[in-house]
């Protein structure tokens with residue numbers, strides 16, 4: 001019996017090869033009907049024998065193209081008609097619809113096979129791509145997304161490529177960057193002055209340079225990398241010296257998962273992450289011994305590893321036979337990544353010996369994404385290339401808002417309907433180049449999404465560049481959102497929570513409503529507002545920003561706070577090693593309250609403990625002291641936890657650190673190993689936070705807990721706290737789609753601002 005079904009599919013189903021996929025699915029079963037793009041997604045009419053149609057419907061979501069994301073699918077009976085075949089139709093309004101732009105995608109297995117197949121017409125072609133793979137977001141100037149509005153516009157397509165482009169059964173149907181040796185972009189090798197080097201094969205030449213210990217700038221998808229041989233200590237040191245990057249870990253690109261297994265522990269989740277189409281940098285536990293130079297990631301048990309994602313990467317790795325290449329952003333420390341050929345030669349002057357460039361322009365920079373896998377769960381540390389501009393799907397429609405994020409690790413967020421579009425990683429706005437990239441990202445996102453919201457959300461910190469920018473916008477309604485409230489709202493939004501939750505917001509720095517620097521916060525929060533239910537006890541931050549760079553100051557601040565000047569008589573290495581004049585100056589500064597704001601920061605507590613234990617007196621990159629403190633933990637069954645007192649002050653619980661420091665000092669005096677002390681410190685925090693959760697459940701009746709803020713990058717703390725809370729019967733929500741740190745802040749700002757407009761949809 002013939003039946004007909006009307007099927008509506010929404011989500012990311014345009015520009016990802018969905019129509020050709022459905023075409024093949026239908027024609028393969030000899031079904032008739034149509035498919036067309038609509039405002040909401042695609043509409044399919046399919047007709048044929050009952051069983052075949054049912055089989056079609058069953059397979060539709062399961063075999064969808066890698067880049068498609070189906071958010072809803074509805075099937076309705078329809079009256080049969082006289083279709084003779086299955087057609088891709090151009091609906092009237094469908095062609096007008098502005099489709100979502102897909103992110104940049106790693107080369108697919110089919111293209112990779114062709115790349116290394118001597119009989120293929122694209123053999124060795126560094127720009128091979130198809131509908132399932134290749135550049136998207138970074139080559140788009142404007143919408144609608146077709147070749148003329150991308151940086152492929154200057155390459156007239158050849159007849160053979162055009163035939164592929166127009167054939168619905170071809171893998172390259174409507175692949176805008178489709179190209180070949182005859183019609184597409186080409187690679188060149190330049191010297192450090194930007195002069196073209198005559199050679200038979202620029203990629204081979206570049207590989208030889210890397211083998212010789214040189215640094216080669218390689219143009220990737222979202223910007224330049226600086227490449228060096230990761231197994232050569234000399235090459236890595238050279239790169240560190242030139243980049244002015246002392247100890248911050250470098251990521252390495254490794255040919256394939258088997259090669260990764262030789263240097264890191266790889267479980268199933270890690271393998272899936274490494275091989276995913278987004279190809280993020282995945283932080284993995286190092287193996288020892290290892291061929292990787294120690295200087296790649298010193299004092300760190302983890303290594304950031306990623307697989308090649310462009311054909312050029314594959315050719316370079318194979319040509320050079322490299323085990324691993326350091327592939328770090330092509331920039332000086334903290335500046336945005338270079339994208340233009342000439343700009344790269346200027347900005348990377350003195351950093352790179354050669355430039356492996358090409359003539360397909362990168363229109364928008366996009367750094368590599370970074371994820372960490374712990375306990376089989378993937379967490380975003382930096383959500384950028386491969387993920388952007390896929391939106392975070394919200395539970396309800398909301399008024400459009402532009403949220404401009406924080407100051408460090410900035411991202412912005414634009415909401416439209418049920419979609420929250422977060423930008424790529426923008427960086428630290430104190431940096432002039434990053435700040436102009438911030439402007440670019442706002443313009444670009446507003447242009448491709450065709451909205452310019454009347455409401456702008458920003459942080460409460462009056463000195464953040466993002467806040468100042470928001471306040472300069474005329475005709476915009478500006479909503480200031482407290483930093484930690486934004487963290488918790490961000491976690492709520494991606495978990496589709498409504499109502500109120502208990503929120504643990506732990507991080508380094510966020511401007512508080514009392515003008516102090518918050519960072520160890522327990523909130524009872526909804527989207528609209530929050531109460532500060534508990535926080536870590538305030539101490540002085542002697543020297544402001546200097547105290548962040550020099551953790552020994554925080555150790556001195558905590559010790560002076562709890563024990564007065566007497567701490568100078570303690571018989572522990574930390575005190576013996578103190579520079580006496582500097583310390584006296586610091587104590588005077590605190591006594592007179594000069595440049596010493598109050599802080600409840602959790603990050604600074606980690607800094608203090610790290611310094612006190614002799615792990616880190618000064619840091620070379622953000623959160624280094626806390627990271628190395630976590631790395632120091634030794635595996636053991638020791639459940640000892642340093643005690644922390646909870647003191648009720650008015651309506652708020654204060655988490656006192658006095659008993660914690662007393663117990664810690666006692667262990668230091670008894671020469672307890674630092675691996676044990678670090679564990680006991682972490683356990684102490686877990687116990688204190690779990691007790692607060694219980695107290696708040698009693699008074700508020702709330703049973704849902706959100707964990708957010710950069711401190712939750714700490715795997716030990718996150719896992720211990722989560723399992724402790726789950727065991728106590730709480731529902732625990734964490735971040736998966738956006739970073740727990742400040743990279744996810746803009747999402748929270750956006751949903752809080754929308755709620756404050758009274759536009760939050762009904763439950």
Ligand SMILES: [Zn+2]
Pocket residue numbers: 107108109110111112128129130131132133134
């Ligand atoms: Zn492909």
Ligand SMILES: [Zn+2]
Pocket residue numbers: 157158159160161162178179180181182183184
């Ligand atoms: Zn061609």
Ligand SMILES: [Zn+2]
Pocket residue numbers: 483487507508509510709710741742
């Ligand atoms: Zn934060």
